[in-house]
Amino acid sequence: MRLARLMTTAALLALPVMANAQTTPPPTNVRPDQAKFRELYKELVEINTTLSIGSCTKAAEAMGARLRAAGYPEADVKVVVEPKHPREGSLVAVLRGTDPKSKPILLLAHIDVVEANRADWTRDPFVLVEENGYFYGRGTSDDKSQAAIWADSLIRLKQEGYKPKRDIKMALTCGEESEGYNGIEDLLKNHRPMVDAEFALNEGADGLLDEQGKEVVLEVQAGEKVYQDFTLTVTNPGGHSSRPQGANAIYQLSAALDRIGAYQFPPRFIDATKGYFTQMQPRVSAEQAAAMKALVANIQDPAALKTVTADPMWNSMLRTTCVATMVSAGHAPNALPQRATANVNCRILPGTPVEEVKAKLAEVAADPAVAFTLAHEAKTASPPPALTPAIMGPITKQAAKLWPGVPIVPILLTGATDGVHTNAAGIPTYGVTGIFGGSDGDGIHGLNERVRVKSLYEGRDFLHGLIKDYAGGK
Structure with a gap:
């Protein structure tokens, strides 16, 4: 779930949204190694890995077969399938290092994709189409681009005879795009030695292009907010609606939600957000730049905080946010409600305990009749x-x-990726892809998902060099 383009409308005063992405001319002089990568990428994109009818296991087996064909022994390429989820398998592979004392790095990507209805798409979402300088198809960006690059890099390293100093591990997993079974969560819990690492590289940050296709900024994600839902419940004996009583579950719940809606959690910097608001100053309006500068100097500066947090994305980066998203109450139109419930969705700053947020919400609700679970x-x-x-x-x-x-x-990611599991397991996880795209999101999770061909090939070269730098060796 790649939602890392934090250049908001306010930040893009001098960087208009790409009006017609398909005007970019196609790349020329594709290298032989890029053509081979394209074959691998095409195979992966064209394997349907949706939760409804697709199979991550099939995709994992296909990439595993390519690694074995490149010379990886069976012991170093494993398709891990949880018996209750036979179509949601993961691929785990390793290129062995020369120094057993050096901790491994982990290359992480998910291979499941969001559902895609052929009738709604201009092109078949499960056929890779190269058109006007773009690859189109479900997962071309999120996240089969990085998954294909990881698999391709391991193949290239093996064929080059590269000997890394530390182990290079790869996990292509399933379940990031849906609730329920999650591949990396399962691997961490039940197969930890296969994925244990000093740190991991993952999705979660890209690069931003302006309307002329020029690279503007390269993002690096260092942390993501924790997703947590709370259920608020008020129960009353109820009764006949012709005889209203003092206590009413709907009114009590509504009053509590109003108080929660008016509350703002205090702002807090982490390394990523402090760096973001420092480096963004030359790229926003003069008023916003001055506010960011003041905020970096003093995060409690009220005037600076007001200016910066007027942008919803920037506000979300600076504080834990909680918002009511669902309500349900009553059982009959002519009866007093016996129960009223609401869902409050929180995106919690990394390092903040969930119980601390729950306690604060109960305090703000200021009504012991409201139960929080x-x-x-x-x-x-x-x-x-x-x-x-x-x-x-x-x-x-x-x-x-x-x-x-x-x-x-x-950047701090305000959405969510599988990095939430690896970070929580003690494996610091960084979102970095080197794949540049437009500020409109390139159809991720929507129709006609795409990635610029030039950007994909450049991201492949960038990540391949990055792996070597991190792994050492020769």
């Missing part, structure tokens, strides 16, 4: 991964080769 199992609160020189140095080095002068901007 977790709508689902709480995710483990985990600190955001640090943007150390060891992480940022290779990114800066490889980016400079392809996009000299393009700034690298750290």
Whole structure:
């Protein structure tokens, strides 16, 4: 679920939305190695991996077969299938390093995709189409682009005879786009040695193009908010509607929701957001730049906070947010309600315990008659991964080769990826793809999903170099 393009409308004053993405001319002089990658990418995109009728297991087996054909032994390429979820298998592979004392790196991507109705699409969503400089198809961007790059890189490294210093592990998993079974969660719980690593590279951040197709910023995700739903419930004895009583479950719940709606959690910086608001200053209006500068100096500055948080995305980056999303009440039109419930959806800043948020919501509701429960199992609160020189140095080095002068901007993801599981498990996870796209989202989760061909090939070169820098060896 790639939702990392945080250049909002306010931030794009000088960067108009791409009016006609298909005007970009197709790339020329495709290299032989790029043609081979395209074959792998095509195979992966054209395997339907939707939850309804698709099969991640089939996709995992196809990529596994390619790795074995490239020389990987059976012991280093495993398709892991949970018996109760036979179509939701994952592929785990490893290129062995020369130094057993060096902790591995993990290349993570999900291979399941959002549903796609052929009748609604201009082209068949499960046929890779290259047209006017773009690849079209479900998953071309989210997230089979990175999954294909990871598999292709492991094949290239093997064929090059590359000997990394540390193990390079890869996990192509299922379940990121749906509720229920999740492949990386299962691997972490039941097969931890297969995916254990010092840190992981994942989706969650891209690059942004302006309307002329010029690279504007390259994003690096360092942390994501934790998704948590709370159920609020008020119960009363009820009675006949002709005899209203003082206590009414609907009114009580409504009053509590009003108080929650008026409350704002305090702002807090992490490395990623402080870096973002520092580096974005030259790219926004003068008023916004001044507010960002003041906010970086003092996050409690009321005037600066008001200006910056007027943008909903920026507000979400700075604080935990909670909002009512569903309500249900009553059992008959002529009866007093015996029960009223609401769902409050929270996106919690990394490192903030879920129970702390729950307690604050109950305090703000200020009514002991309102019961608060977790709508689902709480995710483990985990600190955001640090943007150390060891992480940022290779990114800066490889980016400079392809996009000299393009700034690298750290971000906090306000949506969600599988990084929420690896971070919580103690594996710092960074979103970095090097794949540049338009500010309109390129149809991710919607119709006619696409990725620019040039961007995909460049992202492939970027990530391949990045893997080598992180893994060491020769």
